[in-house]
Amino acid sequence: MNSIRDNKERIGTLALIMTGGLGRAGRTALIGRYGSAGGVLSAPKGELSGGFGLSAASLEALVGGKSFESAAKEFEAALILGVKILFPFDDGWPPALKDSGIAPEVLYVKGEFHPSDFFSVAIVGSRRATAYGLEAAGFIASELGKMGVATVSGLARGIDARAHRASLDAGARTIAVLGNGLATCYPSEHRRLAEEIADGRGSVVSEFPLDTPPDRYTFPRRNRIIAALSLATVVAEAGDKSGALITARFAADEGKEVFAVPGPIFSKTSAGVHSLIKSGAKLVHGVSDIVDEIAYLAGWAGAVSPSRDAQAAGGGVSAAGASAVPLEPEEKRILDELKKVSSGVSIDSLENATGIQAGELSGLLVGLEIKGVIRALPGKHYAAASAV
Known part of the structure; x- marks a missing residue:
């Protein structure tokens, strides 16, 4: 426990959140002024009282140590529960969230993120799904899983649970994003499913403090994280007021593809899906409609070998097989630059040398790392695998 409390910057960051x-x-402004969360917590009360939107009670909690103490206890409780608390400055922060405009400030994680989780697709839909909707969600998740593509969903009843289960049954990874804190599982009947996901098959995550109960405000916030973690969102079945439409909107606002599975014209649980299609979402007739539309996803699925499960567990293809992995022209440009410097190259230097924009470059680097041809080094540097 003492080692947790010794990490004052991490505790301070959570205290501010x-x-x-x-x-x-306000948090961004405070850290910008004082240089760190610890600097904010050490600042004189008089300096913090103006211009940052702090109420008298909040100000007293910060300067009096109550916020720091609450955050320290949260870290200790997370340790007992086997939950990691991640911030954007952590190495384990999901790559998909690094350039997202809707990413959370903190993630509570049970299980592990894996580099291959970058190549994931959200599958969402109605809690009161029909047999047709469940079959469609299960089919899509299963077929994507066979290609090594992970799924992201919300662990809810109906479509969400079916997508998670189908991914696991296909030997693939899946990420469950909850609308409550990880001290409890909601719905409770999905506890075993959540445990199976977290036990080496993916991760169960939330942005909410451990004891936060689910309510009508937490689920829309949860939905934006589902969209942010995925390369695309598939709405398998949804009525015209389904929360899945919120996820689709977040995905579209992020510039990501939205796909929709058409249903019977008389079905109320397909009304929302049909509205999405009329608004420009791509109609899903088969899994190839999804994979072929997204260059990152097509490249990843095409490079996955029959030893996909071993790759997912170990983090890439073997060194002996790395030279046989097909590379796109942009990937070859990156690899050529990395081969010039055995000690590693920063992302900024790679961006300047290759002319590839930061957002696209991050995705390409993740793909190359998974393919086993490059390695990530400390300080956000990368090197060719042969040089490590």
Whole structure:
């Protein structure tokens, strides 16, 4: 426990996030002024009282140590539960969230993120799904799983649970994003499913403090993380007021593809899906409609070998087989640059040398790492695998 409390910057970061009445903009401004979360917590009360939107109670909690103490206890409780608390500055932060405009400030994680999780597709839909909707969600998740593509969903009844289960049955990974804290599982009947996911098959995540109960405000926030973690979102079945439509909107706002599975014209649980199609979502007739539309996904699925499960567990193809992995022209440009410097190259230097924009470059680097031809080094540097 003492080692947790010794990490004052991590505790301080969580303390600022957990402080009521202090929004994200206020936290960013405070850290920008004082250089770190620890600097904020050490600042004189008089300096913090103006211009940052802090209420009197919030200000007292910060300077009086109550916020820090609450955050320290949260870390200790997470340790007992086997939950990791990640921030954007952590090496384990999901690559898909690094350039997202809707990423959370913190993630509670049970299980593990894997580099291959970058190549994931969200499958969402109605809690009160029909047999048709369940079959469609299961089929899509299963076929994607056979290609090594992970799924992301919300562990809810209906479509979500079917997608998670189909991915697991296909030997693939899956990520469950909850609308409550990880101290409890909601719905409770999916506890065993959540445990199976977290036990080496994916991760169960939330942005909410451990004891946060689910409510009508937490689920829309949860939905944006589902969209942010995925390369695309598939709505398998949804009525015209389904929360799955919120996920689709977040995905579209992020510039990501939205796919929709058409249903019977008389089915109320397909009304929302049909509205999405009329608004420009791509109709799904088969899994190839999804994979072929996304260059990253097509490249990943095409490179996955029959030893996919071993890759997912170990993090890439063998060194002996790396030279046989097909590379896109952009990937070859990156690899050529890395081969010039055996000690590693920073992302900024790679961006300048290759002319590939940061967002696209991050995705390409993840793909190359998974293919086993490059290695990530400390300090966000990369090197060719042969040089490591």
